[in-house]
Amino acid sequence: MGTGQLSRASALLLLLCGVGCGGPRPSVSDVTVTPSPSPGHYRVEALVWNEAGGEGEISVEIRLQDVSSGRTIQQERQLQLRGRDRVTLVVDVAAPAATYRADVRAEYPPQ
Numbered sequence: 001m002g003t004g005q006l007s008r009a010s011a012l013l014l015l016l017c018g019v020g021c022g023g024p025r026p027s028v029s030d031v032t033v034t035p036s037p038s039p040g041h042y043r044v045e046a047l048v049w050n051e052a053g054g055e056g057e058i059s060v061e062i063r064l065q066d067v068s069s070g071r072t073i074q075q076e077r078q079l080q081l082r083g084r085d086r087v088t089l090v091v092d093v094a095a096p097a098a099t100y101r102a103d104v105r106a107e108y109p110p111q
Contacts, residue, residue: 023108024050024052024085024108025050025052026058026060026081027106028047028048028060028106029049030045030046031045031103033102036092036093040094040095041092042064042092042095044064044089044090044093044102044104046062046089047087047088047089048060048088048089048106049084049085050083050086051084052083052084053083055080055081055083057078057079057110058078058080059077059108059110060077060089060105061074061075061104061106062074062075062093062102063102063104063105065100065102066099066100067100068099073093073095078110
């Protein structure tokens, strides 16, 4: 491989890394579940933040699990994050009366 080919290959690799690495790096914490003001719903709240400077659309999966039966109710949301954003996500999930545990996950790129 000649010097010109190596330079072009290196430039292409850097370009691809820049495209793939330029988006947000979402994280989630402080997940809570409480009865919603809307009857027949439970409110899930979570702090979603971007650990990177990139921006883009992320996919957020909200999962409620009935502690007694193990039954799971799942919803998905799309969020737009800018560099270093912090967003409080609030979602009211339709669910029968029970005691629930909540799990929230975020990913980029959205699936």
